[in-house]
Amino acid sequence: MDENRMSQNDTCIYDGEDTKFKIDYESNTYNIYQFLNNHPGGVNYVKPYESKDVAQSMRRYDHSKAAYYLLKEYQQGGRKKDEDDLERLVDWNKPMLSQVGKLGTKYSEWVISPVDRRLRLFDSDLLEYLTITPWYVVPMIWIPIIIYLAVIGTKKYIHITKGRFGL
Numbered sequence: 001m002d003e004n005r006m007s008q009n010d011t012c013i014y015d016g017e018d019t020k021f022k023i024d025y026e027s028n029t030y031n032i033y034q035f036l037n038n039h040p041g042g043v044n045y046v047k048p049y050e051s052k053d054v055a056q057s058m059r060r061y062d063h064s065k066a067a068y069y070l071l072k073e074y075q076q077g078g079r080k081k082d083e084d085d086l087e088r089l090v091d092w093n094k095p096m097l098s099q100v101g102k103l104g105t106k107y108s109e110w111v112i113s114p115v116d117r118r119l120r121l122f123d124s125d126l127l128e129y130l131t132i133t134p135w136y137v138v139p140m141i142w143i144p145i146i147i148y149l150a151v152i153g154t155k156k157y158i159h160i161t162k163g164r165f166g167l
């Protein structure tokens with residue numbers, strides 16, 4: 001493999017032989033299988049384009065620069081690293097937090113150029129662990145707080161309105 005290309009396995013969250021949804025864009029082929037369900041326009045817009053060229057349709061829907069940048073992530077054989085200066089600004093295998101401060105004026109362009117790969121934010125395993133919250137933690141914390149505040153509020157209301165309204 002060309003050493004200027006990242007292998008798809010390095011960059012993909014999902015991989016596997018049977019997980020393919022190929023499209024063409026300007027004579028390159030892309031496997032966008034892992035992106036299908038995340039497409040902001042919905043999966044149904046993209047589904048009819050399996051094995052077809054999407055260039056015209058993408059232009060018709062006025063996709064942003066970020067969308068075309070993201071598309072390269074799914075290029076067959078991996079993204080060409082030497083094509084994008086933005087790719088070389090950080091070491092993707094190291095935590096991001098310590099690196100973004102050094103991006104300087106490039107930061108604003110880099111931060112809105114989406115990629116679809118595993119990366120970590122913090123050096124510390126504990127902090128990294130805290131960056132991902134399973135959905136059930138949110139009701140676990142907030143439901144007791146809501147119940148507590150509702151009980152306190154009701155008690156106060158009963159106390160304040162005691163003797164009024166003929167109660």
Ligand code: HEM
Nearest residue numbers: 040041045046049054057058061062063064066067070071
């Ligand atoms: C030909 C097939 C495609 C069609 C018909 C299509 C259609 C659309 C539509 C209608 C929206 C607007 C959603 C909204 O604003 O509510 C959208 C947004 C978007 N699409 Fe697609 N899309 C296609 C392929 C792709 C591909 C291949 C990618 C990249 C891998 C992509 C990335 C995006 C992104 C990032 C957005 C958010 C808006 C933006 O940044 O432009 N789309 N698409």
